[in-house]
Amino acid sequence: MEISASSPFSRAFDHASSHIGLRFQNPLYRLTEVFSGSDFRDSLATVKQFGRQIVSNARRRRSRAAFESLITDDPIPEDAFGGTLIDSLIESLADPLVVADAALNFLSAGRDTTAQSLTWTLYALLRHRTALEDLRAEVTTKIPDVVENDAEAALDVASLQPTNLPLTLATFYEALRLHPPVPFEIKQTATDKPPVTLPDGTYLPPGAVVVWCIHAFNRAREVFGDDSHLFRPRRWLDDDRSRSGHNFTPKSPFEFPVFNGGPRACLGKKMAEVMAVWVLVRICTEWEFDEVLADGYAATSNGNVQKEHVLLPDRVSANSLTLPMEGGLPCRVRVRKQSS
Numbered sequence: 001m002e003i004s005a006s007s008p009f010s011r012a013f014d015h016a017s018s019h020i021g022l023r024f025q026n027p028l029y030r031l032t033e034v035f036s037g038s039d040f041r042d043s044l045a046t047v048k049q050f051g052r053q054i055v056s057n058a059r060r061r062r063s064r065a066a067f068e069s070l071i072t073d074d075p076i077p078e079d080a081f082g083g084t085l086i087d088s089l090i091e092s093l094a095d096p097l098v099v100a101d102a103a104l105n106f107l108s109a110g111r112d113t114t115a116q117s118l119t120w121t122l123y124a125l126l127r128h129r130t131a132l133e134d135l136r137a138e139v140t141t142k143i144p145d146v147v148e149n150d151a152e153a154a155l156d157v158a159s160l161q162p163t164n165l166p167l168t169l170a171t172f173y174e175a176l177r178l179h180p181p182v183p184f185e186i187k188q189t190a191t192d193k194p195p196v197t198l199p200d201g202t203y204l205p206p207g208a209v210v211v212w213c214i215h216a217f218n219r220a221r222e223v224f225g226d227d228s229h230l231f232r233p234r235r236w237l238d239d240d241r242s243r244s245g246h247n248f249t250p251k252s253p254f255e256f257p258v259f260n261g262g263p264r265a266c267l268g269k270k271m272a273e274v275m276a277v278w279v280l281v282r283i284c285t286e287w288e289f290d291e292v293l294a295d296g297y298a299a300t301s302n303g304n305v306q307k308e309h310v311l312l313p314d315r316v317s318a319n320s321l322t323l324p325m326e327g328g329l330p331c332r333v334r335v336r337k338q339s340s
């Protein structure tokens, strides 16, 4: 099923996420929502209905394939019953409502997180032109084909692997560090299991709620040094001086928990990395972007945005469960000349 930004599902999903985000600022939300929560309840109903629609479409497709095979006596085509995530969910979960919830879980886990992280990456590149040129230089060296400016050209998938483009991956990680799509995490200890003691000796009784702020973790000077507030993709490479031959050096998920760690770590981490690298390679080599700036501000050649020496404030996130950029990232886009 296609989902556009203006579809009823997208609008309901965005509204519900924003509303749940606001609950963290309203300890009386259970009470206030009795009177003011009807829009939220409508949004939830739309989202759940979309989940049921995904499942019923998939089940209809599978039944049609089985029926056609029965009346034509042809074997069921190999791809009719499998290959997609929704097929696997249908095969492994009996209850269609649970399948719908699982499908929505995947959709919500992977949709906004990836899109928002790409918005922040592009924003960082627009404000740090040197990092953008570095990224383009890596792509030009590693995948000369992409520079032919032929959007239809089939690219060698192996050359697009994040391991082949360490600086591009590092650029994505640096944006994830400064703008983690899941900015804080909440976990609760089980009430039917023994109490938990954290490695530092903190005792957590059954039912205790722990909240930690990934946004703050990622700016810790103890981990990332005194320049932890700066956008510097090369901090993720093992050789800061060399422009070639460097490797991407990941951090332990417990030091950099952007994708969470342990048994409930993100299942889509690799997929997000691959998608991000592919998108960055394509858009940064084919297009030139300029941020649409407030009146009177202008971008300098190094990407700084200023008005009579006053820097434009950083863009901020909107209220939500994840980290959307408030107002999106309005840009002017033009095809990039290959000589540039």
Ligand code: HEM
Pocket (backbone or CB within 6 Å): 105, 106, 109, 110, 111, 113, 114, 117, 180, 181, 182, 185, 186, 257, 258, 259, 260, 263, 264, 265, 266, 267, 268, 269, 271, 272
């Ligand atoms: C930059 C992109 C992404 C980030 C930063 C991210 C981050 C996270 C985080 C922090 C969690 C743990 C949430 C929690 O336990 O409270 C998580 C869980 C999860 N993510 Fe991602 N995610 C990303 C992309 C994706 C994609 C593309 C998919 C798949 C399509 C995906 C699927 C999942 C699933 C299924 C879980 C639940 C795992 C479980 O509970 O066992 N994620 N993700």
